[in-house]
Amino acid sequence: MAERAGVSRGTVRHAYALLAAEGAIASRQGARRVVLATQRTQSLFELRSFSSWARSIGAEPSGRVISFDWRDATEEERRHLDLAAGEFVLDVVRVRLLDGVPAMVERTAYPPRVGALFTVDDAESGSLTEAIEAGGFTFANAEHTIDAVAASVDDAALLGVDVGSALLRARRRSTDPSGVPLEWSDDRYAGDASFVVHNTAAIDGLSRMRA
Amino acid sequence: MAERAGVSRGTVRHAYALLAAEGAIASRQGARRVVLATQRTQSLFELRSFSSWARSIGAEPSGRVISFDWRDATEEERRHLDLAAGEFVLDVVRVRLLDGVPAMVERTAYPPRVGALFTVDDAESGSLTEAIEAGGFTFANAEHTIDAVAASVDDAALLGVDVGSALLRARRRSTDPSGVPLEWSDDRYAGDASFVVHNTAAIDGLSRMRA
DNA sequence: TAGTGGTCTAGACCACCGC
């Protein structure tokens, strides 16, 4: 393979390591590498951006801003966004739709340095990510905590489902390349959304939690 | 770092790459590496084995076998286990408890070559994984599909929750190092279980699905 | 501007699988 591509073996091995890390191939000593998943995994960008994810699955994304307010950070938000007591967050609540059908409620808290970069108009037009990256920040890492919750009265009204019905929740903390937190979000999906995670014996980034 | 450890730089870089792949550290050109997560991620073994996971979080695991039957594979099972029409699966349903409290219902289908390795006694004693590995199989890869479901009448009875309450479901397909499927499982968690996934811009194995 | 990370080369030796 190395001589076919005209590069050194180390470089080829590095390329295979990238594929293995995202669960696309598996390898074991002696035997040839095996293709595990033909299905493409999503980049961090597609995972974070509802709009580009929607388009990648062939659906038309839209959205509605429910609220857009500066308020005191809760204790939990201060912890996830590395804020001191008394600091504010920008709290944005949006309903996201796929082909006109409510698919997700997104409640995001932005720290002051990030929330200062955009207005409610940016939220209406759906491109908060663009506004944030235009402001000089880069999304580089995210940690998703995935669980199931019963729809609250608010959730039910926004998503058009029954109160108490099962929603898939993904809470996300995104950081820039230095590990500085950029957002803390609570996304609740109605309908048949799911997350897929690949694991190998060598490497995995998935863990199961209680509480 | 390389000279401190007395190894070459390539080796040190490889070690850092492993940490980066599981989301523990982040790096960018020029700047020093940053620690993202102090929390340890779980190995594939801990993810697959309820018992070792339970002990790792300081809880006492136990279990109860609800049913243990050979039956025709459904179309879905044949697809996930690479079985031909007319083949059988071993269907094992177990309730798993943490400190005596029902935490999860596990419904697993094993293909004939794997199901032949153990008896209902192995299932009672909780170590199907051991029996399978003693039979010469190795779990090397897994793909988890995570979503939320409403508790069925059966789920509710087994877990001691209300019918229709929100459960976290993880469907898992495990394979050996060659990609041969070893099990297809539907695990439903009550209470406050969650899954945590790390992502980086460079590499990730997480994808969001619809349907 | 020094130090760090990213990328690549060329070669070595071993372990293991499959024919």
Add this chain to the structure above:
DNA sequence: CGGTGGTCTAGACCACTAG
């Protein structure tokens, strides 16, 4: 036993960050 993967070395050059 040939081929493949796993591991490691020693060195090169570039890009970028931080002080």
